[in-house]
Amino acid sequence: MQTKMLLQTRHLSLQFGGLKAVDDVSIDVPQGQIRGLIGPNGAGKTTLINSISGAIQCTSGEIVFDGVNIEKMAPHLISALGMSRSFQHVQIFGDRSVRDNVLIGMHRQLKIGLLAQLLGTPHARRLELEAKEKADILLRRFELLEDAERPASLLPYGMLKRLDLARALAAKPKLLLLDEPTSGMSEEEALTAIKMLKSIVREEGMTLLVIEHNMRVMMQLADFISVLHLGRVITQGTPEQVTQDPIAIEAYLGEEVADA
Template identity: 50%
Template sequence: MTDRLTVERLSVRFGGLIAVRDVSLRVAPGEIRGLIGPNGAGKTTLINAITGTVPIAGGRVLLDGLSVSGLPAHAISRRGIGRTFQHVEPFAELSVLDNVLVGVGRHSHVPLAHAAFATPLAHRREDQAAREALAVLERFDLLAYRHTVAAELPFAVLKRMDLARALAARPALLLMDEPTSGMSESEADRAIAAACAIAESEKITLLVIEHNMRVMMALAHTVTVMQNGGVIAEGKPSEIQRNRTVIDAYLGDEAIDAIG
């Protein structure tokens, strides 16, 4: 089976600083891959390189066996790689429903002639898109906010909307950068459960950066650990929790005790 995501010896440099150093990883279709490490480890820079928002200095990135290295970000997005951000970037003046409809629109296209003349096909597609968007909002407990302008949302609700919008686009691969930051424990649990349910039903592969280790250890099938721009460990969550190199570099014994 072809890997959904293949990263081969990827490096990113900013002047004389090597932010990502010779990173390789393979993520299978349908997998939930965790990516952890201390601040400055290179996690977000790796995601930026995969999505084409920063140039790579070496190596390559493949989606379903086809290279996307060197493509502009919009072309990589069209190939099927989506992402969320640490700091949400909504369409601030649009409602929550309209923000999620933007996501649905990524895979629900109406031919221009039909849209221009408001044909029955265009109306059917619009109705279908609205139903899909409302179903995603319901998954994320956002129906009560559907007519609220995004700029007026509390941060934790805005993060849920960002997840809903990204998943509504049905990317082949979704890169999630700290999706539960700003959420309470119960909010994080519900948001992750909703994201995983949609990902499973739509066959979306997830690569997740998350500092909440309780969430990460329950969520990920495999965890990759970065430090100083490179990968220092990879394995099942239970293996990572027992890895002395990871404990010393990032987790700490107290965190391991807290996770369980």
């Protein structure tokens, strides 16, 4: 059976004045794949994700998500199709509890009418209880359940990053875009968080498109890696193939990675 392509870009370009931040990028991301994006600063990685999520409209080319052309769509409409985005910097509601942050992440799944919420109908109470149980399952998987009632602002940074991942996964997106999910974490924290993330993603059959500078993390996480340089995809392959690729080594990785 042929694997379904969940995300496809075709000759995607984005230009700011005379600068091509994204230059003729064509990628295919199959459903269920964890696709990594690597490259030096200024390679166009975040701009590419911004284009895919609708934050910036491309200058030319096509973006097809789950069979729908989305290159001219607004971000909230793309999100409604099942795409979610997490940013490099933690975006957490610090005055809300850890659990509440995850519940906020799954708000699109909660089909509770406003009147039902205000009246506290049995149906609304049941759905809210089910949501709390699902949130606690995610918190347990990210080793945050003991802190569920704490204000999120009291968590140390590494735990905040795990909470940010849990909140992103709570929406159960078809495609999750992650921009440096382990930035600011220690090596041990990063590898632990990625192990947790990958386990849940595999179980749920989600698809990820991930920017990550930590190559040890990327080697553990990604099924397939695309290397960007000056806005173009210069090579791609499995993590093992990319770390041995002379083009990737010269543009970004350095000889020490290939020899590691």
